[in-house]
Amino acid sequence: MNANSDREYIDNKVGDVRTAVDDLRVAMAERFTAVHARFDAFGAKFDAMDNKIESAVEVAKAEIIKWIVGVLFAMIGMFIAMIGLMVNLLTRQPPAPVQAPVPAISTPSVIIQLTPQGATVLPAAPAGSKP
Secondary structure, three states: OOHHHHHHHHHHHHHHHHHHHHHHHHHHHHHHHHHHHHHHHHHHHHHHHHHHHHHHHHHHHHHHHHHHHHHHHHHHHHHHHHHHHHHHHHHOOOOOOOOOOOOOOOOOOOOOOOOOOOOOOOOOOOOOOOO
């Protein structure tokens, strides 16, 4: 072989390799563009899910704060009630002695009078007679 033909052969092969590399570069650029578009689509989905999660967290946070405030008020009320109960128990005076009530008017009891044994008592006037 001569030098010119070798040189042309090598140049042709190098040109073929360059063409193949350029084709591969274009194909890879297209693939990367497609993958990049998919990542952008996933990014939009993730942003939507992120917004949804953030709103759920905000709702849960508001609910937790509401419960904490309610429990705080209940604890304050119970504390005040316990302090009031303790003050009442500690400052209570012994009750005054209870006296028996004095009846204002006493009703007479039924009195049964018996005659002495052996004596007879006659009525002052007969029951059916007129005076």
